[in-house]
Amino acid sequence: MSQLKTISHLDSVLPSTPGKFKSEKSPSYINRLRFYTSISKLTLCSSFFLAFILIYYLFSSPSPSSSPSSPSPRRALGVSWGGKEWERRITRSTRKHSKSGLTVLVTGAAGFVGTHVSMALKRRGDGVLGLDNFNEYYDPGLKRDRQKLLERTGIFVVEGDINDTLLVSKLFEVVPFTHVMHLAAQAGVRYAMQNPGSYIHSNIAGFVNLLEVCKLANPQPAIVWASSSSVYGLNSKVPFSERDRTDQPASLYAATKKAGEEIAHTYNHIYGLSITGLRFFTVYGPWGRPDMAYFFFTKNILKRKPITIFEAPNHGTVARDFTYIDDIVKGCLAALDTAKKSTGSGGKKKGNAQLRIFNLGNTSPVPVTQLVRILEKLLKVKAKKKVLQMPRNGDVKFTHANISLAYRELGYKPSTDLETGLKKFVRWYLNYYPDAKKNSW
Numbered sequence: 001m002s003q004l005k006t007i008s009h010l011d012s013v014l015p016s017t018p019g020k021f022k023s024e025k026s027p028s029y030i031n032r033l034r035f036y037t038s039i040s041k042l043t044l045c046s047s048f049f050l051a052f053i054l055i056y057y058l059f060s061s062p063s064p065s066s067s068p069s070s071p072s073p074r075r076a077l078g079v080s081w082g083g084k085e086w087e088r089r090i091t092r093s094t095r096k097h098s099k100s101g102l103t104v105l106v107t108g109a110a111g112f113v114g115t116h117v118s119m120a121l122k123r124r125g126d127g128v129l130g131l132d133n134f135n136e137y138y139d140p141g142l143k144r145d146r147q148k149l150l151e152r153t154g155i156f157v158v159e160g161d162i163n164d165t166l167l168v169s170k171l172f173e174v175v176p177f178t179h180v181m182h183l184a185a186q187a188g189v190r191y192a193m194q195n196p197g198s199y200i201h202s203n204i205a206g207f208v209n210l211l212e213v214c215k216l217a218n219p220q221p222a223i224v225w226a227s228s229s230s231v232y233g234l235n236s237k238v239p240f241s242e243r244d245r246t247d248q249p250a251s252l253y254a255a256t257k258k259a260g261e262e263i264a265h266t267y268n269h270i271y272g273l274s275i276t277g278l279r280f281f282t283v284y285g286p287w288g289r290p291d292m293a294y295f296f297f298t299k300n301i302l303k304r305k306p307i308t309i310f311e312a313p314n315h316g317t318v319a320r321d322f323t324y325i326d327d328i329v330k331g332c333l334a335a336l337d338t339a340k341k342s343t344g345s346g347g348k349k350k351g352n353a354q355l356r357i358f359n360l361g362n363t364s365p366v367p368v369t370q371l372v373r374i375l376e377k378l379l380k381v382k383a384k385k386k387v388l389q390m391p392r393n394g395d396v397k398f399t400h401a402n403i404s405l406a407y408r409e410l411g412y413k414p415s416t417d418l419e420t421g422l423k424k425f426v427r428w429y430l431n432y433y434p435d436a437k438k439n440s441w
């Protein structure tokens with residue numbers, strides 16, 4: 001029926017094309033007729049093909065109207081989830097081992113910070129469920145190894161995307177999470193110029209989707225999420241305090257994190273969600289991210305490959321307030337522990353809710369040249385250095401956190417200096433990549 005419609009539709013449309021087919025009895029009429037007959041055949045085939053794709057899509061992905069409580073596994077965004085065993089694993093993973101424990105959904109659990117935070121929560125007796133889409137921004141093998149680590153600790157990591165409304169709603173249907181530690185994001189400052197869409201997808205659309213599900217949950221969870229020091233952008237007042245301006249982002253990444261902070265305000269204001277944003281300052285350590293400078297400098301120094309060190313105009317120093325992962329984990333846990341309950345339920349606000357933002361930095365910026373000197377010492381290899389003026393691709397010259405607010409409210413007190421932290425990172429790196437060791441000594 002629909003094919004017939006398509007053909008008749010095509011017939012009625014084609015002859016009306018302006019400037020053509022005025023005289024149907026012209027000598028080329030027969031050729032045109034053959035031409036249109038073959039177009040009709042082509043259209044018929046295309047219609048079959050489209051109908052096939054549509055049927056396949058309808059039967060292979062969950063439809064928004066179907067019940068999310070179906071016990072059979074579903075497929076969405078190329079990943080299957082659901083079913084009794086899947087739900088059992090979720091329940092087991094979120095079982096608390098202390099009465100006062102939290103029940104936390106950790107998004108981005110197979111990421112660097114996500115893995116460390118999930119383990120710390122589980123170790124102290126909280127119920128933890130991970131969610132991660134295992135994307136290929138950097139080596140997914142590393143993410144899978146982190147997942148194994150989590151599984152050994154009793155944490156199940158659900159494979160899926162924060163943009164998948166049905167999946168995230170389903171998780172809340174299975175478990176009444178008291179807290180969400182939202183760490184899933186498209187990270188990296190410079191990559192935003194290559195793939196801007198992925199920042200919008202994860203940091204904006206994904207965040208909104210998660211908040212939409214949280215707002216409807218009953219009870220609503222309290223949310224702690226990762227913002228970034230990059231929101232300070234071109235701000236030149238140091239150290240950066242939470243009250244300083246953040247309206248001059250230098251990268252799309254920073255702009256999406258800043259947008260996240262504004263979006264958090266909206267959901268807090270309208271729906272009574274308790275939301276705490278944490279501005280992380282260049283977090284480093286074991287199981288870190290291979291796209292970060294300390295990580296790929298280590299790799300390249302060991303391989304005797306050149307590394308590029310950026311400098312500011314007029315040979316100015318580029319520096320970062322590098323913050324060790326264990327300090328960040330303490331800050332995250334303290335933020336979860338001090339988060340007040342959301343006030344709304346089922347999408348309705350019942351009163352004002354907590355809205356906070358904290359710097360989590362180290363308060364001692366170190367020049368990138370010094371980072372390289374420490375790595376050379378630890379790796380016992382001289383780096384092949386190329387010094388280049390910092391390209392205009394989103395980088396800022398320096399970051400420096402004022403952490404007095406986090407100290408006051410969270411008891412946050414970083415205690416690892418860069419050399420101590422890098423020593424732990426290098427030990428892990430050489431252990432994780434044993435072949436790198438062969439080149440080094």
Ligand SMILES: O=C(O)[C@H]1O[C@H](OP(=O)(O)OP(=O)(O)OC[C@H]2O[C@@H](n3ccc(=O)[nH]c3=O)[C@H](O)[C@@H]2O)[C@H](O)[C@@H](O)[C@@H]1O
Nearest residue numbers: 187188189228229230280281282292293308309310318368
């Ligand atoms: O704190 C933050 O908000 C951000 O920290 C890092 O961003 P960034 O500080 O730029 O970290 P790296 O990419 O590891 O760069 C560290 C330093 O090395 C420098 N660098 C980087 C790359 C390079 O080839 N050479 C070089 O000198 C950069 O200019 C920067 O000063 C993370 O990548 C972001 O995801 C995070 O949000």
